[in-house]
Amino acid sequence: MTWLSELRTAALVGTARHPAPAPPVELGVLPPDGLSSEESLLEQAALADAATRAARRATTLDPADIPEPAPPDDAPLASGDAARLLDLLLTQPSVGLDLRNQLVADWLRFAEAAGQRVPHRLLPKLLELADSRSAVAEHLHPAIGVRGRWLEDLKSGVPAPDSPASADWTALKSADATAELERFRREHPAAAREQLASHWDTLAARERAAHLATFATNLGDEDEELLERALDEKAKSVRDVAAGLLDSLPASARAGRMAERLRPLLHLKGVLRKQFEIGLPPEPDGAALRDGIPADRRTGEPDRLARLDAVVRGAPLEVWTTASGRSPAATLALLKGETRVLETILSTAALRADLDWVRALLDIRTDLRLLNCLPRNEREDILIRHIKAGTDHPFSLVEPLRALPKPWGLHLAGTVLDQLFAKNGSSLAGMLADVLPAALPPEAAEQARRMLEQSDADAGRRRVLRDAVQYHSFRQSLTEAFP
Template sequence: MTWLDELTWLDGLRTAALVGTGRHAAPSPPAGLTVRPPEGLSREEEVLDQAAMVDVVIRASRRPAQASAATLPLPASPDTEPQAAREAARLLELLLTQPPVGLELRNQLVVDWLQLAEESRRRVPHGLLPAMFALAETKVAVFKRLEPAIGTRGRWLQSLSKTSVPTPADESPEPGIELASAELKRLRRSDPAAARERLATHWGDLSARERANQLALLATNLGSDDEELLERALDDKAKSVREVATGLLDRLPGSLRAGRMSARLLPLLHLKGLLNKRIDVDLPPDPDEQALRDGIPSNQRSGEPDRLARLDIIIRGAPLEVWTSVSGRGPASTVELLKPEPRVLDGLITAAVSRKDLEWIRALLTVRTDVRLLGCLPVGEREQWLEGYIRNGIDQPLTLVPLLRDLPQPWGLGLADALLGLIAGKNGGQLAAMLAQVLPTALPREAAEQCRRLLERSDEDAARRRVLRDAVQYQAFRQSLTEAFQ
């Protein structure tokens, strides 16, 4: 077949496709192809049949690009780990090509597969590496788990790939002026003193934005040794720098500023009552020059001064021991005296969380359910608290959603049982729908049977059924993966 025959054939097919087979029939293939269309095809089928034939001809006629030996990649080294067993490989191929679950659950199951492969010292079959890399290009969770399960051949293919795999955000290089901040951040993790000294040395050369951004990095490994630089920042001309400094000093209850805040707070607190004791809290006076330096706002040019905002700042900056010194009681009893003061409790919560003071955090949880407080508890204690909270009855179940979303997975069986009981109750479908992204993967394997029983009940709530079905499917497939790697 000559190139002229090929061009004539292609032009005829384009015309038939453009104007329609009713006006222009598909041309006959060139004789040089030595193939003929099947008999009995309609005009439309002839066009489609020959279009497929054109694709084959074009692909078959391509010639590989010429390359010198110097530009050819070195062959891959042999893999030292065996590939996954036949059943495990089959399950991975199913997930990558025809997933039996939703895409989000599929992605998690691929991550589970890679983790099991790492634990059993197995690798992804070579034929599935391209599909695995295609998924990892858009799913960071999958990318993070590629090593070491992709093996030597996988790393070789990665080095040849022109498609970049997403890099986790905290490891990606930051352009321009942010590069210095990224370097300081890494140094702060490994050598806090050296990072602080570097910042202090270059302080005068930095813009206000750079000073604020880099000062905020002291939050990592913050300690009393940082106080001198933070005190220096309180005198900075830029408000943004001063605000960062006050926020960090709030986390240092032994600092000089905390002592100054204590001196301002103590005269405002009064223990009242003989039998029914309470703590009355006065509002602070107008700030003097030293109070302004410590971050207490001045009067507005118009309107009444916001004395509650000043009180909030004083509470957040003062040591928590001021309150127990006034009440003569421990944190739990002191918090009980402050239940009628919600604004004061807000400030105490902020202070307790910023300092990770577990005694005060536990005390405040007895009067206020707050996600910030809960997040500071050790994981096991956090689960126990949530389980008890659910079993004791809860008026607004939807308040659990942010608390549960941030809980490490999988959850304990006790918490899972309590939550599934809540979901099975009246209006539990709305809670299930709001937890749809986390519930299937967060429930422990032992909870799958309870989900199956709930599904067997007559239920018109489509959202609840969908979430429970996803949980059952995920756990079943996860169990199959576990068995395939044994």
Template sequence: MNGTTSTDTNTTAAASSWEDLVTTALLGTDRRPLAYARSGREAPLALLDEAAVATVRRRAGLRPARAARRPDSAPEDPRPALPPAAARRLATLLADRSGGGSGGRRGSSPDLMELLPQWLAAANAHGYAAPPQTLPALLDAARGRTDLRPAALAFAGPRALWLARLNADWRFALRAAPGGGATLPGPGDTEAVRRLWQEGLFAERVALLGALRAAAPAFARELLASTWPTERAEDRLMFLDSLRTGLCAADEPFLEHALGDRSRNVRATAAELLSALPASALAARMAVRAAACVALDHTGNSPAIVVEAPLECDSGMERDGVVATPPAGRGERSWWLGQLVEAAPLGTWPGRLGGRTAEQIVALPVTDGWQGELHAAWCRAAVRQRDAEWSRALLGSPSAPEAGGPGAVSLAERAKLLAALDRAERAAWVAGFIATHGLSEAFQLLGVCAVPWAAPLGRAVVDALNIARDAGSYPWSFSGVMGLAERCLDPAEAGRLEALLAIPDEREDAAPGAGGYWAEAFQRLVTTLRLRAEMAAELAPDRSPLTGPPARPPQAAAQPDAAG
């Protein structure tokens, strides 16, 4: 109609194809002139004209797609809603994503992101539900901090899993949830349980076994035994590990059978679990072997312990979990001895060593340089068997020289031994340690103390910080302990710290400006303690000074990994 020939039309279609237009735009119209330009316009403008026409053509040619299935509604969260003040506080904590500085001068403002783990622990203890509008920010925070995930996901509740299925950035929530967020059948629905165990994904089976272990341990063992021979070695190891929860004498026959497993790792785990059962047959066998190596020597002027390490590692020892080949740098005999003593019940030794108590046994000299090896093995046994008497004896006095008890070989070992004591005794021991040895080695020990710190421990920490300030050193050397104090001191201590806020007179040999930095650090400590008191009161608005103090967050907030 307008005189355009078919050749012109084909040329236009060719020039206007989307791929050609994109190529021309990338190369430039100077290097790739348009094959056709409307109305004689300049090449760049003609290109834009053609792109506009092609865009309309592409959109007009689209066919309507099938409507996607709408997602199911978010599940209800039956838990009570947060009090309004606590909800506002949560929004403030989540908005502070800086996480504070690491090292150097931090100023006097509290580090809000480091208070979030403690706030979440307290909110979970009260059983509150997360406000729906905070869930995206909460999941984003948990995505960036793995230490935050357990408490954050518990607080976020079932809606977190619903959101995680809609956003790939939050898929970690599904991986962290038992069975990948799938709904597990109850122990009473035996048919559904057996079907899931036979046909479910590995994550679902692990979650199912863990849930059954807590609710119906006998059924869990029966289920595991039914497929045990056909499971892969790595799966058998994971399943066996679930027996740690609620380990009891009824598990012994199954674990004894696992000692003959074809996988060395499975055998070692079964032996470890059996040795944690003092009345098990394996523990009795280990007691006989260990007792044959350790005896009382009366030939000297005073009693002493004499050690004769095993001469070989026989097949029976290997079946019971003794690893025959030592690591590099370890002698075979000392390596075998340590494993036997570690696995033997601690109740073996009083009868073997003259009816002495644990404290008396640990105080005995050990001949021929075997004391370090023997005491280290007893330390591992006390930790495994959670024996408070032996832990107390091996820790010794906190004021002992060289910051060590008679058997503790490292700070990590002492921290593990402390975990077997009750919270008050643990705090008192660490307070004594700090009073004698200062803060330089105390960080690991403080990490196992219950929160908030007991008054004697809190005073010991503050006094040690004050001594460091008077010595003229910079507070940055104690930033780790100061950070723990901000999160673990009882908020009631804030008033007692007022005297530390003034800038002290600096000694001539003090580091320049150290007094001002210390005043700033103590100001941040006091401000943080007051903020924690406010947070606790907001989460328990029905409590008043007359009815009792606000609920206190559980111990988990004091762990070093959460403290950053």
């Protein structure tokens, strides 16, 4: 039995049953005197590990597989307290993991603003964290510098795309072509439209539908001609994409055709208390089918409400105010009880970002789709109004609050902190726990600290407030580390 085999046996069955062997004389080493059998085993295990590593031969690599050396990294290095704080966050975080990830992202933003880069020794740990945390990954550049990008390329095996979008998507396979066309569309919408139009006849229906869907980016009235062309396609998948995009264009010819279909369906009834009476569309003819109004089912009753949905989505919202002779807010009051129609109007107003309708709808419902249409300050003002009015259940405000850009304004932050001590405040705190620390502006940290000092037996609420205080304390250190 060899020395290594005897070592393994001793480790497996224990030194009481199989004493640790003596090292072979060829190694030219002897264990220290006075070691117990167990200590001798551990000493020799370390020796065996070093010996086997030293004896291992390097694998011969194909020269083509050897990566090019990293280019010089001339960006100023983050050093001193800035480097120590990042090292602490990556190796020995003193806060919870969610807070740690947020603070690492903050560190990367501070470094970008200061024009500094991550120390090379910390890049492996940082890139490992970014692999599993998108909030960190999206802020890596430019703070990781040239060496960081080089390491990213080695890890992925694919060079990071740094070339501008181009029209070369036409030579790619279907899925890749769609992705490249979408990139091209973001930067050059008119050229992308011309390219798709010129290749339209060479594409399969599946490709036409997928490529056309990329026009949701930078969609405008100038795209109408191509979308009308797509409505003439035999493939329903292509027509559906075109109709969905045209729903966003209330000045289009299709919107005018939908308006002509909607007007005869709207009637005001009542004398003292007027309400809309809404008819249902007839069976669609060929022109209606072309515009995206669904065909009747082959079996069972036709879904006439689905027809109405399609007409409402496609028609200009002004059809409603013209029929009522009132403002959007007053018109909505005439639709009380028409839940499905209101939902369709809401989704249409959000799709088109029609601010008159968005504001009127927000008076009756807090909806994330509507809020996202408004400028940031107005969104916050509406949420403050809804919180103070108490007309919405606090939990219905969670998603709108989570979706707001961070940090919040001081007034909103104070209002939310006050709400945490109201009815259902503990549950609300739990639902906002992962966003509240970063959502609070630095000026609100003191209010959170005072609230934490108040006597409160609710452990969950105290934990949320403690996280907020810890986060802002650490973030203040980052602020001071990056002059």
